[in-house]
Amino acid sequence: MTAAPLTLLEIEALARSAHEGQTDKAGRPYAEHLAAVAEGVRLRGGSPEQQAAAWLHDAIEDEALSLTWLDSAALPQSVKDMVLAVTKRPGEPVEEYTARILATPGALLIKEADLAHNADPARLAVLDTPTRDRLSAKYAYVRTLLGLTAP
Secondary structure, three states, X not given: OOOOOOOHHHHHHHHHHHOOOOEOOOOOEHHHHHHHHHHHHHHOOOOHHHHHHHHHOOOOOOOOOOXXXXXXXXXXXXXXXXXXXXXXXXXXXXXXXXXXHHHOOOHHHHHHHHHHHHOXXXXXXOOOHXXXXXXXXXXXXXXXHHOOXXX
C-alpha cells in the first residue's frame, strides 16, 4: 500500500524545515525565496504539482534533502521529475542543465519563476557590485538558453 501523496501544505512545511537556518546571498531566510518561487509559479498559472516542485526546487542541489528521500517521497512522479530537472549538478555545463529543463514537462515555469525572483532588482541591490553584475549576466544567459524574454 502506497502512502497518500503529500499535500501542498505538507510540502511547504517540509521545504521550510529542510532549509531551516539557510540564508540566501543577501542574508535573508532561504524559505523566503522558496515562497516567492512557489507564488511566482502560482501567479503564472502553474499547477499544484508545479507549485510543489517550486517549494522543493533547491532542496537536492542545496543538500537540504537527499536524492534517496526524493526517490521514496510520496510525491507524483511529475513533481520528482521537475525537481530533478531544475537541480543543477556539480560541474554540469549550463547548456546541458537548460536542455534538461526544456525537455521536462512543467519544469520551465519553475525555472522562470526562480530566475524572476533571483533577478529581482531589490534582491540584487543589496549585493556588492561584482556579485550583482556576475549574477545578472548569469541569469540573463540562462534566460536566453531557455528562450525566455526579459523579466
